[in-house]
Amino acid sequence: MTVMATAEAETQVCTDPVIRNQWHAVADLDEIRRGELRTLLLGEPLRCWIDSGGAARAAAGPDREIEVRTDYGYLWATLGKPSGGVFDVPETREHDRRTLNALTVGIEVSAPRAVENFLDMAHFPYVHAGVLGEEPHTEVAEYRVEERDGELWAFDCLFYQPRAAAASSQAVLAEYVYRVPHPYSAMLYKSSPTDASRMDAIGIFIHPLTATRIRAHLFISVLDDVSADREIRRFQQGVIAQDKPILENQHPKLLPLDPRAETPIRADRSAIVYRRWLSRLGVTYGVIPAAEGVRT
Amino acid sequence: MSGEAERRWHPVASQYDVVPRHVFWGRLLGRELAVWRADDGYVNVWENRCLHRGVRLSVGTNDGRELVCRYHGWRYASRTAGCTYIPAHPADAPARTICNRTFPALERYGLVWSGEEPDGEPPVLDALEPGGAFALRGVTVRAPAEMVVDALSRHRFSPTDLIGAAADGNGPGPGGPVTVTGQDRYHVVLRAESADGGSASTAVFFAQPADADRTVVRAVLAGRPAPDSRIPVWRHHNTALTQLRDAVEAEARRRPPPEPMVAAIEEVPIHLSEVPEPAPKGRRAGLRVQVARKWPVAEDVAGFELVSIAGQLPTFQPGAHIDVHLPNGLVRQYSLTNGPGELDRYRIGVKLEPDGGGGSRSLHENVRVGDVLAVSEPRNNFPLRRDAVRTVLVAGGIGITPLLAMAQALRHQGLDFELHVFARSEDHIAFAELIDGLGESVTRHIGLSPSETGAALESVLAGPGPHEHVYVCGPGPMLDAARRIAAAGGRTDDTVHFEYFANPTDIDDSTTFTVELARSALSLEVPAGATIMEVLRANGVEVSSSCETGACGTCRVAVLDGEPVHNDVYLNDTEKQQGGEMMVCVSRAGGDRLVLDI
Incomplete structure (x- = not known):
């Protein structure tokens, strides 16, 4: 019987071309405006700063300047040659929205485990009890997952929520749409408590320090004229603070792509599709690839 | 790999680590373990990893009978580690094979012992046999076990008597010789004497190989120190081992x-590895159990406790039943009445049906304590949702049995429920002492006429609240009345769940039709007088079944095309109208053709 090895490459430098050629959100621009940032990207030392002309720059390894972009309030950097820009977030062009980085948090886990947690509804009543879910309302109704233009989308995701957002005052059956435009980033859209015809957008943009350590940036674009930035941040910080200890207790930290590694149920359809998608893209960093010859 | 270390028993915890309602984080040979004691005393040693998403079970909750994963609330039964409930799909019974990895566990010398694939039993050491053993505090050393064992062979400590005297404030006397009286790769036996030779103590130092670079020293003292010297003794050894x-x-x-x-x-x-689907199986008795106890539990009702002959009994969920294969060749279904985590035995209640087919008579008259019976693994066609704000359980007579399992699960989880017990007299209430244990959630309705029963059901089922579910089990006329009253009161079919003892329907089997099996690419003729199930089996197509009378739901099959004539009492009216599923043991085709998803 084949088995899944658990030895994990902690500081291994990334050689996976798929991941090297992505744009990675390495910092909130406000963070580097406060001073130079010294960190890691895919196992290599990374330095980010604002030059005297006001431009954001970054250098990897000992002192190799690398390509950067500034989009949606973040500094995006790459160790390789991306085929285009950062994925589009059309909500950032709707000027009545409040757009901000709710928080940046370090988590001892691989990027794909964090993305999978972001796509998961079934944990709401247990990990976010009283906020995003509440026992006994635990059922995950059937939902659809589709691949569109190289991105994953999950539709018709309904879940009972006692307090879905900072601006909610009562329980609702919240509707979610999930979008995975990047192996290490995901978005969710949920019915806005203040404008039923539109959706709030929340993104998780992951900065992979190593294969098993990340910084997660939580991007928020909401229709909320009521809550102060501080309240919106506090709500999201509270939610992530509940996820962090769960993520750090997942073993192995790398996401196993072999379908025989873990036991999915119907509620995990988005995770099943996400794992297959990573396999098909050929991602090997942050994951345990499926064994040779395994159908994915 | 299966070397000597993997084939040995090793200590993984002290008994005092495994306190009630706690999950202890253990480690052995590089593997993390979740070690926990159920309220009935059973110690579980499991891989510290929920097989769903890999979260450590040591951050989960030990509720006394089950371990609940912190991430998604999946529940795993003590003893088997089998999954009993998946909250994301409250209407489904989890596949019995969803089971975390377990390791053997035994308690000896104040320690909990386990191993990867251990042979035989944990070591028996003469030094610890007479006079009891006293486990000292485990000390973790960041070094390989062989280095630790080597150092232990030169370890020094004072005899217990001298340490006890030190409790008076004089300090331990001068240490005498310490000799190694036994040793192997993972333990050292040391005998310490006083300088004057007047007192001596023996202790065994076990080295638990947690990982290549980490060893836990678990020392056990021969003989229990007097109560007032235990803390000084504990402290003396702790200092020496530090x-x-x-x-x-x-x-x-x-x-x-x-x-x-x-x-x-x-x-x-x-x-x-795929979204689970129950594997089809015919009516099989996969288990052999022994009758451990048989006793009257009510007028005309015998209770049976069934224990495994070899190995652990499989996991069950509330509402599950087993098929009992009787000595006279009959097969009968009985609901398990056990509460959560009670997997040391199955408990069933059997009502004597003098006019029945002889199944209950055989159990009442011929089956005795010590007899071996063949039974099926538990099957659950009456699953309990636990996402209801309130659950109403209605039991008529022996219909109490599945509802008793449900009531115990709901009470244990602290969920709101009420149990209504209808019986001819107090003496007809089966398992009365278990029902008494359910406290104020129980209402007894004794000796009611049919019209009084109807009136009682009217009040019990009146005014459905949101997120309320009803489960009814009892005689056919009572179930029919409950179905009518619930519907009239505005309850929808999907919130009222029934379990019939038997199917009273008169079945017209004079029709002839064709069944096409979409997945097997077979087309079969079902003649008058034969059931679809009989024809399928005659052609080598496997179908799960249990009661084979249209009551239990085990043989339900998806219908892709054609209109079934439903002769069962398992599906509700809405499901029958939709025509998407049918019971192949009794139901037939309305036209000349059915296409089934087999």
Whole structure:
């Protein structure tokens, strides 16, 4: 019987071309405006700063300047040659929205485990009890997952929520749409408590320090004229603070792509599709690839 | 890998680590373990990993009978580690094979013992046999086990008598000789004497190989110290072992670090790697059980406790039943009445049906304590949702049995429920002492006429609240009345669940039709007088079944095309109208053709 090895490459430098050629959100621009940032990207030392002309720059390894972009309030950097820009977030062009980085948090886990947690509804009543879910309302109704233009989308995701957002005052059956435009980033859209015809957008943009350590940036674009930035941040910080200890207790930290590694149920359809998608893209960093010859 | 270390028993915890309602984080040979004691005293040693998403079970909740994963609330039964409930799909019974990995566990000398694939039993040491054993505090040393065992062979401590005297404030007397009286790769037996030879103590120091670079010293003293000297003795050894730890760790830091041990995680079975579907199986008695107890539990009702002959009984969920294969060749279904985590025995109640087919008579008259019966693994066609705000359980007579399992599960989880027990007299209430234990949630309705029963059901089922579910089990006329009253009161079919004892429907089997099997690409003729199930089996197509009378729901099959004539009492009216599923044991075709998803 084949088995899944658990030895994990902690500081291994990334050689996976798929991941090297992505744009990675390495910092909130406000963070580097406060001073130079010294960190890691895919196992290599990374330095980010604002030059005297006001431009954001970054250098990897000992002192190799690398390509950067500034989009949606973040500094995006790459160790390789991306085929285009950062994925589009059309909500950032709707000027009545409040757009901000709710928080940046370090988590001892691989990027794909964090993305999978972001796509998961079934944990709401247990990990976010009283906020995003509440026992006994635990059922995950059937939902659809589709691949569109190289991105994953999950539709018709309904879940009972006692307090879905900072601006909610009562329980609702919240509707979610999930979008995975990047192996290490995901978005969710949920019915806005203040404008039923539109959706709030929340993104998780992951900065992979190593294969098993990340910084997660939580991007928020909401229709909320009521809550102060501080309240919106506090709500999201509270939610992530509940996820962090769960993520750090997942073993192995790398996401196993072999379908025989873990036991999915119907509620995990988005995770099943996400794992297959990573396999098909050929991602090997942050994951345990499926064994040779395994159908994915 | 299965070397000597993997085939041995090792200590993984002290008994005092495994306190009620706690999950202890253990480690052995590079593998993390979740060690927990159920309220009935059973100690579980499981892989510290929920097989769903890999979250450590040691951050979960020990509720006394089950371990609940922190991430998604999946519940796993004590003893088997089998999954009993998946909250994301409250209407479904989890596949019985969803089971975390377990390791053997035994308690000896104040320690909990386990191993990867241990042979025989944990070591028996003459030094610890007479006079009891006293487990000292476990001390973790960041060094390989062989270094620790080597250092332990030169370890020094004082005899217990001298330490006890020190409790008076005089300090332990001068240490005498310490001799090694036994040793192997993972333990050292030491005998310490006083300088004057007047007192002596023996202690066994077990080295638990947690990982390549980490060893837990679990020392056990022969003989229990007097109560007032236990703390000084404990402190004396703790100080001595802390000194040993510091010296060994200093030495270990001078050596290159060993390669960490890699504990292989088993892959999940192929059928669990996809979204699970129950595998079809015919009516099989996969288990052999022995009657451990038979006793009257009510007028005309006998209780039976069934224990496994070999191995652990499989996991069940509330509402589940087993098929009992009787000595006279009959097969009968009986609901398990056990509460959550009670897997040391199955408990059923059998009502004597003098006019029945002889199944209950055989159990009442011929089956005795010590007899061996063939039974099926538990099957659950009456699953309990636990996402209801309130659950109403209605039991008529012996219909109490599945509802008793449900009531115990709901009470244990602290969920709101009420149990209505209808019986001819107090003496007809089966398992009365278990029902008494359910407290104020129980209402008894005794000796009611049919019209009084109807009136009682009217009041019990009146005014459905949101997120309310009703479960009814009892005689056919009562179920029919409950179905009518619930519907009239505005309850929808999907919130009212029934379990019939038997199917009273008169079946017209004079029709002839064709069944096409979409997946098997077979087309079969069903003649008058034969059932679809009989024809399928005659052609080698496997179908699960249990009652084979249209009551239990085991043989339900999806219908892709054609209109079924439903002769069962398992599906509700809405499901029958939709025509998407049918029971192949009794139901037939309305036209000349059915296409089934088999």
